[in-house]
Amino acid sequence: MEDNNINTEKLQWGKTVWKLFSQVRLQSPLIQCITNFVSMDLMANTLLSAGASPAMVHSIEEIPDFTPRVSALCINVGTLSPSSLPAMITAAKICSQLNIPWVLDPVAVSASSFRFDACVQLVCLKPTVIRGNASEIIALAYSSSSSRSSATKGADSTHDSMDAIEAAKFLAQASGAIVAVSGATDIVTDGKRVVGAHNGVALLQKITATGCSVTALIAAFVAVDKSNALDAAVSALAVFGLAGELGMKMAKGPASLRMHLIDALYGLDEATLQSHVNITSL
Secondary structure, rough: HHHHHHHHHHHHHHHHHHHHHHHHHOOOOOOEEEOOOOOHHHHHHHHHOOOOOEEOOOOOHHHHHHHHOOOEEEOOOOOOOOOOHHHHHHHHHHHHHHHOEEEEEOOOOOOOOHHHHHHHHHHHOOOOOEEEHHHHHHHHOOOOOHHHHHHOOOOOEEOHHHHHHHHHHHHHHHHOEEEEEEEOOOEOOOOOOOEOHHHHHHOHHHOOOHHHHHHHHHHHHHHHHOOOHHHHHHHHHHHHHHHHHHHHOOOOOOOHHHHHHHHHHOOOOOHHHHHHOOEEEO
16 A cells, blocks of 8 residues: 555655646746856756756846846845845845745855855845855854855765655745755655655766756746745656656767756656656655
8 A cells, every 4th residue: 555655645746746836847837046166057958958047147237127036036145246136136036026936045054154144134035045055054054153154065065865764854944945955865745745856866066056056947847837846846857857868878978978968958858757756854
């Protein structure tokens, strides 16, 4: 009976993921990315290959005119600076006021007080989804100085995603956001329900900006399903992970995996997706 329940759940998730992915391709949502210098290329190509439309609009002078027209916003603090933070805050405020979904990626949140305080300020502006690695989510959830100083190694996690489940639930409850934790198993929670997306390959960790790119993809999925951001976030993580698995079959290393990842995302079909997506309740 338990195996039947698991199979039914996976089948239902396969249908949900394909429905949302098809909507991304059909609607081509406009996704504004205020992001770091390292990740722009892969983020843009990830969005394009999935069927979305990327816009790397960073200038605070453009944001009042541009941001109200976007389908969703992605904010990534990877190369945060005093000049970039006001643009992030302005764009987030506009999205919150206009009910436009937006996603926060608190890269290396505990690396400095400036970065941590900026992320806390952004969380107060009510992101729809917060996506980070386990160490970033733990640091953001628990603001004591000890957790902030020891939680991350640059932008890399020193924790497993499963270690961050309680922190993710706490952060989701405190912020009102869906919280996604990337790792060997990607964890997504609304503070009560916890779902695991099990697709992906370890070599993705050797390609810079894959985490940033899946955050952008989450924004695209949330853009087409504003009413259920948890399902949207889980679906985006599963699609990206599955594209990594398919790309790995042809890759010889990180560089070729990067290329085949984008190709696999572009060519992903319904039969392959529904038979290989691996999502379970935790």
